[in-house]
Amino acid sequence: GESVGLHLPTLSVQEGDNSIINCAYSNSASDYFIWYKQESGKGPQFIIDIRSNMDKRQGQRVTVLLNKTVKHLSLQIAATQPGDSAVYFCAENPNTGFQKLVFGTGTRLLVSP
Amino acid sequence: DAGVTQSPTHLIKTRGQHVTLRCSPISGHKSVSWYQQVLGQGPQFIFQYYEKEERGRGNFPDRFSARQFPNYSSELNVNALLLGDSALYLCASSPSRDRGEKLFFGSGTQLSVL
Numbered sequence: 001g002e003s004v005g006l007h008l009p010t011l012s013v014q015e016g017d018n019s020i021i022n023c024a025y026s027n028s029a030s031d032y033f034i035w036y037k038q039e040s041g042k043g044p045q046f047i048i049d050i051r052s053n054m055d056k057r058q059g060q061r062v063t064v065l066l067n068k069t070v071k072h073l074s075l076q077i078a079a080t081q082p083g084d085s086a087v088y089f090c091a092e093n094p095n096t097g098f099q100k101l102v103f104g105t106g107t108r109l110l111v112s113p
Numbered sequence: 114d115a116g117v118t119q120s121p122t123h124l125i126k127t128r129g130q131h132v133t134l135r136c137s138p139i140s141g142h143k144s145v146s147w148y149q150q151v152l153g154q155g156p157q158f159i160f161q162y163y164e165k166e167e168r169g170r171g172n173f174p175d176r177f178s179a180r181q182f183p184n185y186s187s188e189l190n191v192n193a194l195l196l197g198d199s200a201l202y203l204c205a206s207s208p209s210r211d212r213g214e215k216l217f218f219g220s221g222t223q224l225s226v227l
Contacts, residue, residue, distance in 0.1 A: 032212070043117070043203050043218030044156065089155050093212060098169030099146055101216065103155030 012110045019077040021107045023090035028071060032093040034101065035064060035075045039086045044103075047075070047088075077109075085111045115139070117206050117219035125225045126194050134189045134222045138206030144168075145187040146216065147179055148203040156203055162187055163210040191224075199226045 013019050025033070031052035036044035048059045050066050050073070057064050063076040077084055087108050091101040118137045126132050138145050144163045148156035158171040162181035176192045185206075191198055201221040207214040 042220050043205070045218070046215050049215075091155070095212065096169060099144060099161050099207065099210060099212060099214065099216065100158045100169055100171070101148075101156070102158070105153075106155050 009105070010108045010110065012112065013080050015080060015082060015111055015113050017080050019080045019084070019109060019111075021075045021077075021088050021090075021109065023073050023075075023104055025071050025073070025090075025092055027092070027094070028068075030071075030092050030094065032095075033064075033066065033073055034091045034093060035062075036089045036091060036103075037084075037086045038089065038106070044089060049093075080109075080111050082111045082113060085109055117204055117217055119202075119204050119219040119222050121222060122220070123223045123225075125227060127227050128194055128196060130194050130226075131190065131192050132194060132224060134191075134202050134204075134224070136187045136189070136204030136206075136219060138185050138187070138204075139217055142206035142208050142217070143185050144207045144210050144214070145181055145185065146205045146207075147187070147189045148205065148218075149173075150201040150203055150221070152200070159189070161210070168210055194226045196226050199224060 034049040035047040038044045048064050050057045050064045061078045066073045087106040089103045089106045091103045120135045146161040147159040150156040160179045161169040165181045179189045181187045203221045205216040205218045
């Protein structure tokens, strides 16, 4: 069925470190994933997406890796900054014929100076 | 340019009451979606509207309804409020109804049901 989940609820890192946030999904037919960042008091903000025909996609300081064999994806943030502190969600975009995102529970990233 | 705007930002209701939440999409965006986010969880899909028609519905009871107006703004209505309806209600807009379109979220309406 449609479900996404995260391994860790909270990740604490030092400023300048690289951060890795993990996400597992259960539906082997899932083919489109998006990472969102949600800061306190705000709605989710798009970070990066990846489709199943790719294993890796890079953006500005972020990289998403997709391992379809074990149904796992990760978000890597390079040189983490205090402004990266937020809750990060992976979301699946199932092929339903309409726009629908299925979000995981989220991982809180805490960046200390 | 203004982003997705939602009103009110906070709302307190009592059980059994009715509530109407409002959303104005980004200018030029024709698709509006609604999500419910319970504290500590990820957002959960409620509805998608495009060109004033419901295009998709999540697993929510009939107490939840919505509509989209000719100017593409939208309202979410919840009847017979329950304590469990307390949540952040998020509106998201996109230019089209296509699956691959990026969704832009508003900051939400925080609903508390007492």
